[in-house]
Amino acid sequence: MLARAAKTLAHWVFGGSCFLCRGAAGAGLLCAACDADLPRLEGPSCPCCALPSPAGARCGRCLAQPPPFDATVAALVYGFPADVLLQALKFHGELALAPLLAQLLGGRLAGTEPVDWLLPVPIARDRLRERGYNQSLEIARPLARAMRVALAPQLCERVRDTPAQTGLPWAERAANVRGAFRASGALAGARVAVLDDVMTTGATLGEIAATLKRAGAASVVNWVVARTLPPG
Numbered sequence: 001m002l003a004r005a006a007k008t009l010a011h012w013v014f015g016g017s018c019f020l021c022r023g024a025a026g027a028g029l030l031c032a033a034c035d036a037d038l039p040r041l042e043g044p045s046c047p048c049c050a051l052p053s054p055a056g057a058r059c060g061r062c063l064a065q066p067p068p069f070d071a072t073v074a075a076l077v078y079g080f081p082a083d084v085l086l087q088a089l090k091f092h093g094e095l096a097l098a099p100l101l102a103q104l105l106g107g108r109l110a111g112t113e114p115v116d117w118l119l120p121v122p123i124a125r126d127r128l129r130e131r132g133y134n135q136s137l138e139i140a141r142p143l144a145r146a147m148r149v150a151l152a153p154q155l156c157e158r159v160r161d162t163p164a165q166t167g168l169p170w171a172e173r174a175a176n177v178r179g180a181f182r183a184s185g186a187l188a189g190a191r192v193a194v195l196d197d198v199m200t201t202g203a204t205l206g207e208i209a210a211t212l213k214r215a216g217a218a219s220v221v222n223w224v225v226a227r228t229l230p231p232g
Helices: 002-014 032-037 060-064 082-092 095-106 125-131 135-147 170-177 203-214
Strands: 071-077 117-120 156-158 181-183 191-199 219-227
Touching: 071 095, 082 095, 082 135, 082 191, 082 219, 095 135, 095 219, 117 135, 135 191, 156 203, 181 203, 191 203, 203 219
Parallel strands: 071 219, 117 191, 191 219
Antiparallel strands: 156 181
16 A cells, blocks of 8 residues: 555656656656665664664663663664655655655564554644644654554644754753653553654654653554664
């Protein structure tokens, strides 16, 4: 379903040209070569934060300081050319990329634990007015249909605008988003997946998970298109 939707929209918008190299892409959005160049997140990784970890064991950081979320599934490494796709959607209004990114993420979700709700990371009202859309919601729409999960952007709202995480040192990001979210109602026993386009330190996702669990959520997992690897 996701693959068909992505191909149909891509052909209508881009006329059969590859979004990245502008060569022939047939019915898809990317040609075979550019698709093969996507830095897929492969190899053993920590089930909690999705960073590389020997034998797929929980990493030392998650053991020493367990985050509020319970698991993370990511499709790509945040690097070229995945970053081009994500930035084009987020900053340049290329909404036709959303089904492709949903397809890439959906391919990693087979066999994962079922969830009750899919929550796209909320953005501040001023930012939403300026941009006109929430890129996480645009990815979540086709993914929710494909996964047959209820899309629930109303579960959590952003109540405090904050400086963009991208411009902050890693050590300051948790403080930047502390208290920035509020659950919209009781979530007793709910299993929630939170969708984000890019996960870097996990500070935003951690704050959302903590907010949801205070409202009664039984589990919170992250569904992430791309994971930033630590420097070095």
